[in-house]
């Protein structure tokens with residue numbers, strides 16, 4: 001029996017594949033490599049010394065997606081594949097709705113056709129929009145503040161309706177807070193194309209001299225140092241949360257949502273300070289204007305995941321910074337050696 005991982009060559013997908021393989025699962029990756037490269041799969045195999053069957057497929061291509069199910073004995077699916085750039089979703093909403101929702105519809109239709117009813121879905125804390133209170137619990141109101149977040153809310157609602165229509169479905173919605181860090185090997189990590197939108201990859205590129213300085217998006221928020229607070233979680237902790245969700249899914253039918261966060265918030269300046277302490281590198285920075293849509297404070301109440309998934313994040317902010325930097329150094333050296 002195999003676990004099908006859509007988007008398995010991506011940042012969180014690749015780290016989850018490593019942990020699945022290490023745990024002894026057989027893994028199949030479906031990825032269209034729009035946001036990653038096939039060599040990521042080679043590096044997953046190098047880390048684990050396991051082979052991974054891979055299909056270069058767009059999930060919207062229903063006939064090619066069907067071959068994956070026809071050729072393999074799939075037990076469950078972890079669905080990462082999708083577009084996730086907030087700013088781009090504002091510019092190209094139809095592309096985001098068609099891709100994220102359309103591909104999930106195709107996936108679920110094919111799963112039903114082949115009697116595969118166990119699904120772990122990659123959701124996001126962005127479904128909470130601008131949270132009314134923190135820490136955020138799973139029953140907090142959902143409110144999209146951008147098309148990307150709205151695709152996640154719509155897909156969550158769609159999956160609830162699906163489970164209501166057919167009680168064979170066992171679905172876990174994992175709401176990620178702010179994944180950063182990388183596998184200790186330095187072989188896999190976050191590799192945004194173009195100018196990084198997110199804080200940590202921007203910091204590592206400043207540290208590597210790829211970017212001149214960090215622009216801190218506002219220091220006049222109602223927080224301890226005026227900069228926004230987020231729940232940064234090590235991507236390996238996040239990956240391990242998926243393994244626990246997969247095990248938990250055997251115990252219920254229907255849909256359960258879980259916050260995957262540490263429960264601790266850090267400000268932008270605290271992250272910069274931690275990175276400087278972890279690496280000994282000073283990060284040049286300037287205070288810039290606020291970024292529209294940023295919530296002042298967002299961090300998880302991870303109690304439900306801790307009690308129901310027997311999971312909690314263990315890696316520290318310093319480790320997240322050390323591991324992010326190691327990946328940046330290894331990857332730059334690897335690309336320069338080509």
Ligand code: WQD
Pocket residue numbers: 084086123124125126176177178179197198199200202214215216217218227228229230268291294
């Ligand atoms: C974190 C903090 C910025 C860059 C996003 C998506 C969310 C999820 C995780 C997919 C904020 C500040 C950032 C910079 C800065 N992705 N910042 N200078 O916005 O919390 O969440 O990634 O699911 O959907 O919205 O993360 O890393 O972009 O920003 O000051 O150059 O760092 O203002 O306060 P965010 P982020």
